[in-house]
Amino acid sequence: MIETESLRHDYGNTRALHELTLTVAPGEILGFLGPNGAGKSTTVKILAGMLRPSFGRAIVAGYDVSAQPLEVKRRVGYVPEAAALYESLTAREYLQLVAALHHQPFDAARRQVHDLLEQLELASEMDHRLAEFSKGMKQKVLIASALLHRPEVVFLDEPLTGLDANAALIVKELIRSLAEQGRTIFFCSHVLEVVERVCSRIVIIDKGRVIAEGTAAEIARQTGTTTLEGAFVSLTGRRDAAQASQDLLRALGN
Amino acid sequence: MDRLLGALGVDAGQWRALTRAYLLMDLRKGGGVQPSDPKRRRWSPDLPYAGLVIGSLLNSIIIAILVFVLEDPFTATVLMVTMAAMNSAMLLLVDFTGFVVSTHDYWIVGPRPVASRTYFAARIAAVLVYVSTAAVVMSLAPSVMLFFWHPVGITGALAAIVATVLCCVAAAAGVITLYTFLVAQVHPRRLGRALSSLQLASSTLSLAGFYLVIRSINGVAVRQVSIADQGWIWLVPVSWFASIVTTVIGAGGAREHAAAAAAVILTLAVLALAAGRLSFEFAERLSAASTSAERSRKGLLGRIPGFREGEAYAIATLVRAQFRYDMRFRFAILSIVPVTIFYIFLGLEDGALRDPFSGRGGPTPVYLAVTLLPLTLHSTLRYSEHWRAAWIFFASPADPARLLIAAKNFVAIFFLGGYLLLMSAVWAWFYDAFWHALVHAAIIGTIAHMLLQWAVLLSPSIPFAAEPRTAEQSGRVMKSFFVASMGAGIGPLLLPFIYRRGWTTIAFGILLAGATVMLELLLRRRAREEMLHLEFRS
Numbered sequence: 138m139i140e141t142e143s144l145r146h147d148y149g150n151t152r153a154l155h156e157l158t159l160t161v162a163p164g165e166i167l168g169f170l171g172p173n174g175a176g177k178s179t180t181v182k183i184l185a186g187m188l189r190p191s192f193g194r195a196i197v198a199g200y201d202v203s204a205q206p207l208e209v210k211r212r213v214g215y216v217p218e219a220a221a222l223y224e225s226l227t228a229r230e231y232l233q234l235v236a237a238l239h240h241q242p243f244d245a246a247r248r249q250v251h252d253l254l255e256q257l258e259l260a261s262e263m264d265h266r267l268a269e270f271s272k273g274m275k276q277k278v279l280i281a282s283a284l285l286h287r288p289e290v291v292f293l294d295e296p297l298t299g300l301d302a303n304a305a306l307i308v309k310e311l312i313r314s315l316a317e318q319g320r321t322i323f324f325c326s327h328v329l330e331v332v333e334r335v336c337s338r339i340v341i342i343d344k345g346r347v348i349a350e351g352t353a354a355e356i357a358r359q360t361g362t363t364t365l366e367g368a369f370v371s372l373t374g375r376r377d378a379a380q381a382s383q384d385l386l387r388a389l390g391n
Numbered sequence: 392m393d394r395l396l397g398a399l400g401v402d403a404g405q406w407r408a409l410t411r412a413y414l415l416m417d418l419r420k421g422g423g424v425q426p427s428d429p430k431r432r433r434w435s436p437d438l439p440y441a442g443l444v445i446g447s448l449l450n451s452i453i454i455a456i457l458v459f460v461l462e463d464p465f466t467a468t469v470l471m472v473t474m475a476a477m478n479s480a481m482l483l484l485v486d487f488t489g490f491v492v493s494t495h496d497y498w499i500v501g502p503r504p505v506a507s508r509t510y511f512a513a514r515i516a517a518v519l520v521y522v523s524t525a526a527v528v529m530s531l532a533p534s535v536m537l538f539f540w541h542p543v544g545i546t547g548a549l550a551a552i553v554a555t556v557l558c559c560v561a562a563a564a565g566v567i568t569l570y571t572f573l574v575a576q577v578h579p580r581r582l583g584r585a586l587s588s589l590q591l592a593s594s595t596l597s598l599a600g601f602y603l604v605i606r607s608i609n610g611v612a613v614r615q616v617s618i619a620d621q622g623w624i625w626l627v628p629v630s631w632f633a634s635i636v637t638t639v640i641g642a643g644g645a646r647e648h649a650a651a652a653a654a655v656i657l658t659l660a661v662l663a664l665a666a667g668r669l670s671f672e673f674a675e676r677l678s679a680a681s682t683s684a685e686r687s688r689k690g691l692l693g694r695i696p697g698f699r700e701g702e703a704y705a706i707a708t709l710v711r712a713q714f715r716y717d718m719r720f721r722f723a724i725l726s727i728v729p730v731t732i733f734y735i736f737l738g739l740e741d742g743a744l745r746d747p748f749s750g751r752g753g754p755t756p757v758y759l760a761v762t763l764l765p766l767t768l769h770s771t772l773r774y775s776e777h778w779r780a781a782w783i784f785f786a787s788p789a790d791p792a793r794l795l796i797a798a799k800n801f802v803a804i805f806f807l808g809g810y811l812l813l814m815s816a817v818w819a820w821f822y823d824a825f826w827h828a829l830v831h832a833a834i835i836g837t838i839a840h841m842l843l844q845w846a847v848l849l850s851p852s853i854p855f856a857a858e859p860r861t862a863e864q865s866g867r868v869m870k871s872f873f874v875a876s877m878g879a880g881i882g883p884l885l886l887p888f889i890y891r892r893g894w895t896t897i898a899f900g901i902l903l904a905g906a907t908v909m910l911e912l913l914l915r916r917r918a919r920e921e922m923l924h925l926e927f928r929s
Contacts (some may be wrong), residue, residue: 187501221498225416237408240501266419314460 138163138291138321139184144193146179150275153179155345156193161338163289166312166322168336168353170329172373176345178218179323181292184323186210198289198321211239214283218294218325220275224268228259228278231267232285233272246285253281258304272299280308290321297331309335333365343373401512405505409513414520444520447528449873450478455532468551468633469624471533472558476629478529479522481594483566513664517804518567519560526559527552528699543640550639556633557658564661569593571665590722595729610928625650628657698801706797706854710805713775713855720771724806730760746822747831747886757814758879761835764810764842766871768802773852774859781856791853791922796915798854799847803840809926810837830896837903838882844910850919851914 144157154176161167171177182188184197186206189224195202198212223231236246254263257277260343276299283291293312297305312335316322326332332339333353341349343355349356349372353365360368370378393403454474458467471825530552538548577585624630625646634650637643643651648688698707713720734757744757775781784794811832818828889899 185502187497206505207506210502213502215502217498217502219498221495223412223416223495223499225419226412230412230415234408234412235503238405238500238505240404 138199139167139195139197139323141184141195142193144180144183144195145191146176146183146188147191153341154183154190154343157293157342157345157347159340159347159350161321161323163319163321164316166316166324166336168332168333168339169323169325169342170327170339170369171342175342175373177342178294179345180342181215181294181323181325184209184290185213185215185292211286212289214286214288214291216276216279216283216291216293216296218298220272220279220299222267222275222278225266227264227266228254228270228274229263231278232282236284236285241286249285250281253285256280273301273304276300284315288320290323291315292323292325294325295327296324297326297328329364329366329369339365341369341372348372396512399512400506400508402506402509405509406512406516409500409505409510410516413513413517415879417517417521443525444528446638446873447478448531450474451529451532453876455536458536459540464537464543464547465633465637467533467537467541468636469630470555471530471537471551472555472632473629475526475529475555476558476562476632477527480562480566482525483508483518483522483563492841502837515564515567515662518563522559522563526556530555537636543636547636550636554632554635554654557635557654558629561628561632561654561658561661564658565667566593567665568661587721587725591725591729594726595732599733628654631657696710696807697804698797702793703797703800705789706794707801709774709855710801717775717777719777724768724771726767730763734760744818744821746824746827747883748827748890749823756882758835759875761810761814761839761841762878762882763872763875764807765803765839766846766875768806769799769843769846769850770871772798772802772854773850774857775846775855776859778856778858781853784853784856792915794853795847795851795918795922799843799914803843807836807839807843811839830900831890834900834903837907841903841907841910842878844907848910848914848917851918853922 139159139161141157144154145152146154156175157176157180159167164305169180171176178240179188183190183202186197186202186209189203197209200208200212206292223234226234232250232253233243233246237243240251251260251263254260254304257280259274259277262270267278270278277336278294279298283293291312296308296312299306300308309331312324316337323334324336337352339349339351339353340347349359349368351359353368357363357365357368358372362368364373396403396406407570423911454471457470461467461470496514534548537543537551538545541547543551570586573585573589628856631650631654634643634647635654637647638651653841698704714724715721774921783789784791815828815832818831819825822831888895890896
C-alpha cells in the first residue's frame with residue numbers, strides 16, 4: 138500500500154509538490170491525473186524511491202521511501218512515461234538484466250522471460266535489439282520489466298502508449314487482475330476514458346496540490362459535470378478548447 | 392571476488408549483470424541513419440572498439456619511436472606513461488557521457504533495487520576495461536622497444552605495461568573525480584559551459600606542461616635527454632609510475648621504491664575518491680543538464696548569405712545549436728584552440744613561423760592543427776546525443792545530399808574559415824609581407840578544405856544522425872590524428888618549391904582550385920548516390 142503525509146518537493150526555488158497527503162489501499166487502482174507539469178512525475182519518482190522528498194513522509198509497501206529506498210524498489214514495479222531502455226540489448230537480454238537486478242535465480246528468470254515474451258507475442262523478436270522494436274513493442278517490454286519480479290505496488294505512467302487495441306485491452310485486464318490479487322496500482326494517464334473505466338478511485342492534482350478526489354462519478358458531481366473529462370477541464374482548463382483550436386488554425390494560416 | 396565486492400558494499404550479482412550489459416552495449420553498433428542495403432555498410436563495423444584499438448596502435452608506434460630515440464630507460468618510460476595517460480584522460484574528457492555515465496541510467500536502473508555503490512562499481516568496471524584496453528595497446532610497441540633497446544629485460548617490459556595501465560586508470564579516475572565535483576557544484580543550466588571550460592583548461596594545462604618540459608630540455612640533443620637526476624621530476628606523479636619498472640628490474644634505490652609504492656597508493660586513492668562521487672544522483676543531474684539549456688541568444692543565421700533558406704538554413708541552425716548545447720561537439724571544436732596555441736609557442740621556439748616565401752618554411756606543428764581540424768569536424772559531425780531527431784530529414788521533403796553538402800560548407804566557412812582568419816593574423820605578424828600571409832592562408836585553407844571534402848567523400852553521412860557509441864568516435868579521432876600528422880609532416884616539404892617563384896605559386900593555386908572543384912563535383916555525385924540508399928533506424 139501507499140501512504141504519504143505532507144509530501145513536498147522543491148526544484149531550486151520552484152515548488153513542484155505542496156503537502157501531498159494520500160493513501161492507496163492494497164487491491165486499489167488509483168488514477169492519478171493532472172495537466173502537464175502538475176507534479177505527477179515528481180510524485181511517482183518519490184514514491185518509487187528515485188527522488189528524495191524535500192519534506193514529509195511516504196511509506197510504500199511498508200517501507201519509508203527516504204530511509205529505505207532499496208527496500209521500496211524491491212517491492213515496486215515502475216513503467217515510466219518515456220520508453221527508457223538500453224536499446225543495444227535484445228529484449229531477452231534486457232529482461233534478464235532486470236531479473237538479475239532483482240536477484241531472480243538465472244535459470245528461473247530465463248524461463249520466465251521466455252514465457253513472458255511469448256505471452257506478449259514477442260517470442261520471434263526476443264533476440265532482436267530493442268532499437269529495432271516499434272513503440273508498442275518497446276512498451277510491452279517495459280511493462281514486462283516492471284512486473285517480472287511480482288511487485289506489491291505498481292506505478293504505471295501512460296502504460297498504454299503505442300499499444301494496439303488488442304494489446305491495450307490485455308494490459309487493462311492485467312491491471313484489474315493484479316489489483317484483484319491484492320497489489321496496489323498507481324495509474325497515471327491523460328486518457329481519461331481509460332482512467333474512468335479502469336480506476337476505482339481518482340486523484341487530480343494541479344500545480345502540486347490535490348484539487349479533487351473520489352470516484353469518477355463523485356468528481357463529476359462535485360464539478361457539476363457529467364463526465365470525468367468535463368470535470369477535468371472544469372478543474373484545470375486554462376482556455377476554452379474551441380477558442381484555442383480556432384487560434385491555432387489562425388496561427389497555421391488557415 | 393564476491394567476497395571482495397561484498398566487503399566494498401557492492402552486490403556481486405547485480406554488479407556482474409550490469410557490467411556484462413554495459414560491456415555488451417559498448418561492443419555494439421548504435422542506431423541512426425544507415426544504408427538500407429547491408430552490403431553498403433561495409434565501412435561501419437559492428438565493433439566500435441576496433442577503431443579504438445587501431446587508433447591506440449598508431450599512437451603506440453609513435454611512442455615506440457620516441458622510446459627508441461631516447462637513451463635513458465627511465466626517461467623513455469616516463470614519456471611512454473605520460474603520453475598514454477594523457478591520451479586516456481583526453482578521451483574521457485572529450486566523451487564523458489559516452490564512456491562513464493549514460494543519461495539514460497537514471498530512468499532505467501534508478502527504479503531497480505540497485506545501490507549507488509553497485510551502480511558505480513559496474514560503470515567504473517566498464518570504463519576500466521575501456522581504459523585498460525587502450526593502455527595495453529598503447530604500451531605494446533614501446534614495451535617491445537624497451538625490451539630490445541634498453542636493459543630492462545622481459546620483466547621490465549611487462550612492468551612498463553602494468554605501469555602504463557595503472558597510470559591510465561589513475562588518470563581516468565582523476566577525470567571522473569573532477570567531473571563529478573563540477574556536476575555537484577554547478578547548476579544544471581550552466582553545467583554545459585562549465586564542463587567545456589574544464590575540458591579546455593585541463594587540455595591547455597597538460598599542453599603547457601609539455602611545453603615547459605620541452606623548454607627545459609632545449610638545447611640538449613634528444614638522444615641524450617635524461618630526467619632521472621632532475622629533482623623536480625619526483626614531484627610529477629608520472630615518474631612514480633615509471634619507477635615501477637626501475638623497482639621491478641632491481642635498478643632503483645629507496646627513492647624509486649617509495650615512488651613505485653606511491654604510484655599504487657595514488658591509483659587506489661583516486662579510485663576511492665571517484666567511488667564516492669558517481670551515483671544515481673549524479674546520473675540524474677547529468678540527465679537534467681542535458682535537458683535544461685542556457686537561454687538562447689537571438690541568432691544572425693537568417694542574414695548569412697548562402698544559409699538563408701532550405702537545407703542550408705536548417706543545417707546552419709542545427710550546427711549552431713549543437714555547438715551551443717552538445718558538450719561533445721563543442722569540445723571537439725574547441726580542443727583545437729589550446730593545441731594551436733601550444734603549436735604556435737613551439738613554432739616560436741624553433742623558428743617555424745618564418746615566412747615560407749623566403750624558402751625557410753618547413754614542417755611545423757601549426758599545420759597539424761590546420762589538417763586535424765577538418766578531419767575532427769567530419770568525425771564529430773556524424774554523431775549526436777539527439778540522433779533520433781534525424782527522422783525529420785526523412786519525414787520532410789529535404790534533399791539529404793544537400794543537407795550533407797550544406798553541413799560541409801558550414802563548417803568549412805565558419806570553423807575552418809574562422810580558424811584560418813586567426814592564423815593569417817598571426818602569420819601576417821611574423822611574415823615579411825602581409826600578402827604572403829594571405830596567400831599562404833588561402834593555400835593551406837584550400838588544402839584543409841580538400842581534406843574535408845575527401846573525408847566526406849569517403850564516408851558520406853547525414854549530420855548528427857548517428858547514435859554515439861563508446862570508443863567509436865575516439866577511434867576515429869585517433870585515426871584522424873595519425874592521418875593529419877602524416878599530412879602535416881610531408882605536405883609542407885613542398886612549400887619551398889611552390890613559393891619559389893610567382894608563376895609556381897599561381898600554377899599551384901590554379902591546380903588546387905581545379906582539384907577542389909573536381910572533388911566537389913565528385914562529392915555531390917557520390918552524396919546523391921549514397922543518400923538514395925539511406926534509411927532511418929531507431
